[in-house]
Amino acid sequence: MSTRIDTKFAELKDQGRTGFVSYIMSGDPNMDTSLECLKGLPSAGADIIELGMCFTDPMADGVAIQLAAQRALRNGQTLPKTLDKACRAGYPVALFPEWCLWNFQIETWSEPEPAHTI
Numbered sequence: 001m002s003t004r005i006d007t008k009f010a011e012l013k014d015q016g017r018t019g020f021v022s023y024i025m026s027g028d029p030n031m032d033t034s035l036e037c038l039k040g041l042p043s044a045g046a047d048i049i050e051l052g053m054c055f056t057d058p059m060a061d062g063v064a065i066q067l068a069a070q071r072a073l074r075n076g077q078t079l080p081k082t083l084d085k086a087c088r089a090g091y092p093v094a095l096f097p098e099w100c101l102w103n104f105q106i107e108t109w110s111e112p113e114p115a116h117t118i
Contacts, residue, residue, distance in 0.1 A: 003092075005048060005094060008091075008092045012047065019047035019048060021046070021049070021050055022044075022050065023049075023052065024041065024050075025068035025069060026038075026081070027072030027073075027076070028054070028077075034077075039089075042091050049089070049092065050094045051085065051089075052065065052072075054082070082095075
């Protein structure tokens with residue numbers, strides 16, 4: 001199965017150009033604003049969006065990501081909400097997971113529809 005990212009890289013190769021990957025922390029500064037930013041990034045030139053998955057201890061990621069994760073968590077962002085945003089985006093989204101998230105039971109989150117892929 002081809003992903004949106006595979007398709008985008010094929011398009012970029014056919015066009016003979018490099019792509020722009022943008023990063024945004026899911027849920028920062030709040031859920032509504034981050035969703036609007038996520039929706040606006042493709043029209044601003046992003047070919048692929050790296051969506052940060054907030055968690056409680058992002059020490060290795062630097063101050064900007066630490067603060068973004070803390071704001072997102074304070075505002076109620078969760079892993080299932082981040083996954084839902086990624087699936088519903090409609091364009092290439094790469095998740096920016098953290099090692100501590102591997103303990104998350106992925107079976108507890110179900111996709112809204114089979115057509116939604118990350």
